[in-house]
Amino acid sequence: MKEQLKMAVVGLGTWGENHIQIYQDDPFVTVTAVCDQNPERAAGIAEKYGISQYYTDYEEMFDKADMDAVAIVTPDFAHKDIAVSAARHGKHMLIEKPLATTADDVRVMVDEINRCGVRAMVDLHNRFSPPFHAAWQSIRNGNLGEAYSGYFRLNDIKWVATDLLPWAAGSSILWFLGSHSLDTLRWLFQDDVVRVYSVSRSGILKGMGVDTVDEYMTTLEFSRGAIVQMENGWITPNANPCVNDIKCNIMGTKGMISIDASNHTMIQEYTENSVRVPDVIVSNKIFGRPKGFAYDSIRAFTDCLINNREFPVSISDAANTTLTLLAIMESAGTRMPVEVHGLYPVNWKSGTP
Numbered sequence: 261m262k263e264q265l266k267m268a269v270v271g272l273g274t275w276g277e278n279h280i281q282i283y284q285d286d287p288f289v290t291v292t293a294v295c296d297q298n299p300e301r302a303a304g305i306a307e308k309y310g311i312s313q314y315y316t317d318y319e320e321m322f323d324k325a326d327m328d329a330v331a332i333v334t335p336d337f338a339h340k341d342i343a344v345s346a347a348r349h350g351k352h353m354l355i356e357k358p359l360a361t362t363a364d365d366v367r368v369m370v371d372e373i374n375r376c377g378v379r380a381m382v383d384l385h386n387r388f389s390p391p392f393h394a395a396w397q398s399i400r401n402g403n404l405g406e407a408y409s410g411y412f413r414l415n416d417i418k419w420v421a422t423d424l425l426p427w428a429a430g431s432s433i434l435w436f437l438g439s440h441s442l443d444t445l446r447w448l449f450q451d452d453v454v455r456v457y458s459v460s461r462s463g464i465l466k467g468m469g470v471d472t473v474d475e476y477m478t479t480l481e482f483s484r485g486a487i488v489q490m491e492n493g494w495i496t497p498n499a500n501p502c503v504n505d506i507k508c509n510i511m512g513t514k515g516m517i518s519i520d521a522s523n524h525t526m527i528q529e530y531t532e533n534s535v536r537v538p539d540v541i542v543s544n545k546i547f548g549r550p551k552g553f554a555y556d557s558i559r560a561f562t563d564c565l566i567n568n569r570e571f572p573v574s575i576s577d578a579a580n581t582t583l584t585l586l587a588i589m590e591s592a593g594t595r596m597p598v599e600v601h602g603l604y605p606v607n608w609k610s611g612t613p
């Protein structure tokens with residue numbers, strides 16, 4: 261009989277609510293406490309999901325509530341203080357992507373998590389995406405020869421920046437989706453990026469009242485020589501039938517992988533005045549239960565804790581994604597190539613839960 265894992269969740273917005281549903285769907289996990297700085301949200305979510313303890317202050321929650329681990333699901337730039345406090349209270353943690361948005365935050369989080377001896381994973385779910393997982397397997401099996409070069413577009417429709425995220429101006433498409441595309445590329449190439457050259461363009465979102473960059477076009481150079489073009493934009497027209505626009509091409513010395521994970525033809529719904537491509541693989545519900553690879557990634561955290569297995573994405577692995585994204589932003593700011601410094605060692609052979 262597996263042990264019951266006690267989870268808490270901090271940040272009860274769109275994605276934090278999904279975390280609760282996933283944990284409550286697992287017979288081996290109990291959500292013992294939740295926290296949101298918005299008191300109505302904290303009370304409302306606790307009542308909706310029958311969770312007896314709710315807090316508006318995470319320090320108080322860590323002091324008083326009974327938990328083994330916590331999920332940190334606050335906005336992109338608000339992960340560090342909660343992670344440090346969780347580590348000091350001896351709690352394991354699942355941190356939403358991106359790990360952090362400054363190099364100082366990254367260092368403090370990695371140091372404190374290691375010093376306190378707690379376990380931490382970052383939710384970079386594309387490693388669980390069926391087409392990307394198949395690509396990873398092809399590369400590992402040697403079907404493509406050496407992975408040589410690539411192209412990755414991961415864009416969102418404007419609505420995400422203008423309507424969904426109240427904090428979009430405090431973040432960017434690089435943090436919100438670039439973290440996924442860069443993590444996927446690093447994982448597919450089993451290598452880190454050593455040099456970046458990026459250009460960006462702004463104006464469309466600013467004109468709509470959201471002060472953030474519209475689009476980045478980035479060239480990545482990996483340590484073993486691979487070259488990749490990565491595109492991340494937040495300005496895809498809202499009529500695009502999918503929220504995401506994902507295209508990826510990996511060129512090897514003996515073959516090629518081509519992925520179009522957004523405009524698939526598996527299912528399309530047409531009415532007199534709309535076309536919809538329902539999400540059936542990322543984060544959907546089947547008979548009310550959470551299914552899809554974005555949920556599998558969160559489930560992997562609790563599975564790995566319960567079964568004492570290695571996490572699929574370690575803290576230092578995710579730290580390198582943040583450090584590389586910072587180099588991309590610096591490059592886009594200066595219009596000059598930038599070397600990526602301070603990367604952590606990554607064991608690419610591990611991380612298969």
Ligand SMILES: NC(=O)c1ccc[n+]([C@@H]2O[C@H](COP(=O)([O-])OP(=O)(O)OC[C@H]3O[C@@H](n4cnc5c(N)ncnc54)[C@H](O)[C@@H]3O)[C@@H](O)[C@H]2O)c1
Nearest residue numbers: 271272273274275276296297298333334335336338356357
């Ligand atoms: N893995 C994925 O597929 C995925 C999808 C969406 C969002 N995310 C990530 O999840 C995180 C949250 O995104 P979201 O869309 O749910 O945002 P959101 O704005 O819907 O929710 C954030 C919540 O955090 C609360 N909060 C902020 N600071 C807090 C603090 N110090 N203490 C307690 N509560 C605090 C806010 O009140 C809000 O309710 C982000 O890092 C985002 O990138 C991941």
